[in-house]
Amino acid sequence: MSATVTNVQRFSLHDGGGIRTVVFLKGCPFRCPWCCNPENLSSEPEVSFKERLCIHCSPRPDGGLCATPPEECPTGAKELLGRRRTVADLMAEAARDRAFFEESGGGVTVSGGECLLHQGFLRAFLEACHAEGLGTAVETTLALPLEDVAGLVSACDTFLVDFKIADRARSLEVTGIDPDLRDANVRAVVAAGGHVVARMPIIPGFTDDEACVAANVTRIVGLGISRADVLPFHQLGQGKYDSTGREYAMRDVPQLSEKDVEAVVARCEAAGLEVVVHGE
Secondary structure, three states: OEEEEEEEEEEEOOOOOOOEEEEEEOOOOOOOOOOOOHHHOOOOOEEEEOHHHOOOOOOOOOOOOOOOOHHHOOOOOEEEEOEEEEHHHHHHHHHHHHHHHHHHOOEEEEEOOOHHHHHHHHHHHHHHHHHOOOEEEEEEOOOOOOOOHHHHHHHOOEEEEEOOOOOHHHHHHHOOOOHHHHHHHHHHHHHOOOOEEEEEEEOOOOOOOHHHHHHHHHHHHHOOOOEEEEEEOOOOOHHHHHHHOOOOOOOOOOOOOOHHHHHHHHHHHHOOOEEEEOOO
């Protein structure tokens, strides 16, 4: 069993508690304008190109991208994004950090894209992690039909679930995410004994208005979730749009500081939620 993976990021500190190794699965059916992992939107491998690193070693007469294959690029200007990885292959890599997981209470997190596009592979990989004694988490919209709730819950210690645009019609229009489907899945996961942490990305013009924040907080509390991670908008993904040739709608939007989200934190805390800014 295999899936297309763009990156295995070691020593992450904001993706599920402790030191994490994060596996990024490629492919997402949604289109959030602020997405910070645009290289994972397509399910297919693609080539990124960083102009600043190019030494023009094999220029093309038509002025297009050089003919050098990514694996032969001497400077890393061209890079292949996405290759097939097996469960065993990924496990061997993730297990290298076992000592850090044990010391910090960390583990393996699967992200994307939307990792639920690969539910069979996802469950098999999480089960393999558990078999090796590694903690597990997933970062997800939880807004796709779940094939095996009980099996997924038994293999996953923590579900980090996005709460973005609260209004259903606007959410479907802007991102394609159905908040009602997400909420139904959260209820199913919680009923099966799963642990859910809400993640609230605060995005100027999309999720930062008072009505949206209030609606999300009400939903989170109503679903029986006790913790919310407040994630201020950042610009860490901007360069990825340039290197993959994608338009970035948020290019000129200033990123937010912790001070900018103090009102959101206060509202969450007033509702009885434990709040972690940036996540952990």
